[in-house]
Amino acid sequence: MTHFPTFSAGPPVGRLLAVLAVFFAPATLQAATAFEADRVRVLQLAPSNPMERNFPAALPSLLEHLNETTTIRVHPDPLFIDSFADERLRRHPLLYVNFGDRRDWTLSEAEKAGLKSFLERGGFLYLDAGITTEFLRDDPRYGQSHSFADWEIHPSLEELFRELFPDSAFERLPRQHPLFRSFHAGLPPPDELPDSVRDYVINEKWPQGTYSFLQLRVNGRTAVLASPIIAMGWGRTAIGTWANTISFRVRESAEGLDEQLREAAYAGARFEAVREDGRKDTIFCQQAATPSWVQEPNGRWRIFRYYHSREISDYAHRYYTQLGVNLFVYALTQ
Amino acid sequence: MMPTLRLIPDDRIRRVLVALLAGALGALPLAAEQPPRAFQLPPGFFEAFEVPGQEAPGQEGPYWEETVNRALETLDDPNPEVRRAAVMLLGKYPVPPARAGVRRGLHDSDAGVRRAALVSLFETPSVLDGSTGAAVLGLLGDEDVSIRRIASNVVPMTLGAFPVSMQPGQSRLGRNLPPDLAAILREAFLDEDVTVRRNLAGHFPSLFINLPPAVLEKLLRDPDNEVAIHFLRSSLQQIPDDRLAGLLPELARRSSEPYRLELARQLGMLPRPVAEEALGLLAEDEAPPVAFAARLSRFSLRPRADDYRDLYQRSQDIRLDETTLQRLVRASGQLPGDDAETFLRKWLDHGDVAARRTALQLYFSRFAREGALGPLVRAAATDPSSQLRGNALAYLGQIEARLRDEDLRALMGSAHSESRRQAVLWTRRLPDDLAGELAFDGLLDTATEVRAAALGEIARRRLPDWEEILAATLRDPDPQLARTALAHLGREPGPKTEALLRTFLDEEPRSPLAPLVRSLLAQMSQI
Secondary structure, rough: OOOOOOOOOOOOOHHHHHHHHHHHHOOOOOOOHHHHHHHHHEEOOOOHHHHHHOOOOOHHHHHHHHHHHHOOOEEEOOOEEEEOOHHHHOOOOOEEEEEEHHOOOOOOOHHHHHHHHHOOOOOEEEEEOOOOOOOHOOOOOOOHHHHOOOOOOOOHHHHHHHHHOOOOOOOEOOOOOOHHHHHOOOOOOOOOOOOHHHHHHHHOOOOOOOOEEEEEEEEEEEEEEEEOOHHOOOEOOOOOOOOOOOOOOEEEEEOOOHHHHHOOOOOOOOEEEEEEOOOOOEEEEEEEEEEEEEOOOOOOEEEEEEOOOOHHHHHHHHHHHHHHHHHHHHHOOO | OOOOOOOOOOOOHHHHHHHHHHHHHOOOOOOOOOOOOOOOOOEEEEEHOOOOOOOOOOOOOOOOOHHHHHHHHHHHOOHHHHHHHHHHHHHHOOOOOHHHHHHHHOOOHHHHHHHHHHHHHHOOOOOHHHHHHHHHHHHHHOOOOHHHHHHHHHHHHHOOOOOEEEEEOOOEEEEEEOHHHHHHHHOOOOOOOOOHHHHHHHHHHHHHOOHHHHHHHHOOOOOHHHHHHHHHHHHHHOHHHHHHHHHHHHHHHOOOHHHHHHHHHHHHOOOOHHHHHHHHHHHHOOOOOHHHHHHHHHHHHHHHHHHHHHHHHHOOOOOHHHHOOOOHHHHHHHHOHHHHHHHHHHOOOOOOHHHHHHEEEEEEEEHHHOOOOOOHHHHHHHHOHHHHHHHHHHHHHHHHHHHHHHHHHHOOOOOOOHHHHHHHHHHHHHOOOHHHHHHHHOOEEEEEEHHHHHHHHHHHHOOOOHHHHHHHHOOOOOHHHHHHHHHHHOOOHHHHHHHHHHHHHOOOOOOOOOOHHHHHHHHHHHH
8 A cells, every 4th residue: 555645734844854964964874775865863772682672663663654654754763872972872863762771870971971962962852751650660660561641750860861951850741732733633533442431531541632741941942852651552563463452541430439439448559640730649559550549639539440452452552653753743843 | 437447558568568478478479569460468467467557446357348348238239330339449459259249240230330340350460260251251242342342352361260171173272161151252253343353363372262164264364454364373274275275365365465464474384385385476476575575484495595695685675674684684594504604794784783683693603613703703893782792792702712813803993992802801812922912902092991901911921011011000090090000010019019119109109099009018018
């Protein structure tokens, strides 16, 4: 099937890409064919073995999807770098980092200098899983499998960027931010979702197709974006099926449940999660990294339900892929 | 209003207690924060440990008892919304009374309650007993499609109570299911809802369910590509040759490119003439990735150097997905010696790090004993991936005795300090003249670790003027290197060393090393 690329939003992509190309002379490291030479190359930090990175199919699948659905042309294979001191940061404008791919976020001086210089020269860094809510920090794996909406950057990242850019701080990306409409607007059609989860997804989970993002501005532009993990929803297998299974965590209520939850005993953790408006949910757990119910800032109590089914997983993948496209289109056109 | 029972405000106390108890019972690994497993706290556990703030005064029984009992009381409420609330709450408590309440919900007359019970049942991953498993399997025939979808997604967890064994008249292991449940499951594979079929197709290899060949053929032709592709992977081998001969040309013409791609791959694992014929058709496919995969499968079945040459040439003109690229690199290992070496050298220069890594492994396993080491040395010296350079250095370390001085020189020319450092360390097998030359080169290096290794080698061999070299290094602006030099001097006490150290102290009395040098001299004078 032939794809006819379209670009629904209005930013002058070609001009901006040309500008980027001036700042970042396109240079591929090895054996660039004609197919590859004129394409933007996305860097990916893989500090240890690139084959052991989280969601290995994710970024290549998303980049391929970008090529198929937009007029942006990116090389579908990320270029792996070991550290922020890598020279290739001087040649390529986009850097994808899964926070969980790096265990120790203590950077050497060379790395700090490399990262600072990259961002000051116009580079864009996306920190996937850079928001990892409190109850997911005990084990690095939790942050890779839960995308719990929160608006606080991981403490180790906060410390790092405060040192690099003492005059800037991470701030919430508002729901009306152009990123959320840079290519796709709104949610994918939710018709396939079960009735029991559809309204929650539309109105609360991802309202108008938005998500919890934090941005760090450098020289007046968004240089760093961080979010809870979304790469888990990008990967496809070679035959086009989704590489992972995603479940939904949904807040539900039913007659009399509010009162029962107020009284309910629990054996796990209790913690707070920051909402977009700064108010806090109080979360109660029965098991590790699995919220059971919540007391919301308005006093309402609701229970968390975990839905596992194919159409839910497929929908989540479509949404995360759409979000990923918006993110990269925004990064290349802002 | 009943008194609220809030347990264990301090999570650390709870974790330690649970971990200790779990370890003692052997029920859980000692890390209490493992992903959820079927684990139930024994009744009375919390009473056995007097944790401050754990229980409200006057309470008896396990912590969950009051909450669970209250929810159980509402399971008979005429209002289905109230019953739904009950099964949702009960799902949070992995204890027998709550689980029993949830199981009751599976048989509720209201679809909303049945669905809520089904979701609750699998909040805690667990293997179900036979009657609960049968109840869930029964929901595969539920009139509510959302229930069938959830049930089909959890089928593997319902079958634990039904053992697997070799079935009469079958060549494969099969599940011992009661006939009525087996029939429900078979029919579910042909459910009108595609999500149900997809769920079951995805689980099929792990279910050990034997489906009749006619059903398998139907599923291989399923209008949904995902379902059909799953069965290509799991069932092609079960179709007899006579049926396959008629079926494969039809499947090879299916309009979906991913389907034909998967067919081309699967046929490469089917060493039967009927598969080779179909691969002939697919090798001429209009989609280059399909044609390529078919040719690669044909090569896997009958490896010939000319065919690999052709594959390699074609691979330069199209972008291969990661799986196909890996297959192609590995396939070069099927070639005889010279041909394999030629192609593996090419793969070691490929832009994809995973391809280079596989080529490196293959090259080492094939040629480490008697082949040329040049490609391994070059990878260790120049590969852009530090991980891969590390692998190459580790391989070379296993065959250190085969390394020649030109190999070490090549490593010394690397832009990466860890490769140069390793080269200096490996000079220990060389005669003094060659080792000295490389060690002195290392001494002029820009990287501390290389210079430190060179100093060590110069000192160990006592190369000409070694003491003067070490003494001069005491003045090096790199404090780590200066300390390294002092350490080497300290291991070789003698009049000349002592004299050099005294000269250093006379000339550099304020050096940061001076206290250490004085201390060392004091020790030497006591010997």
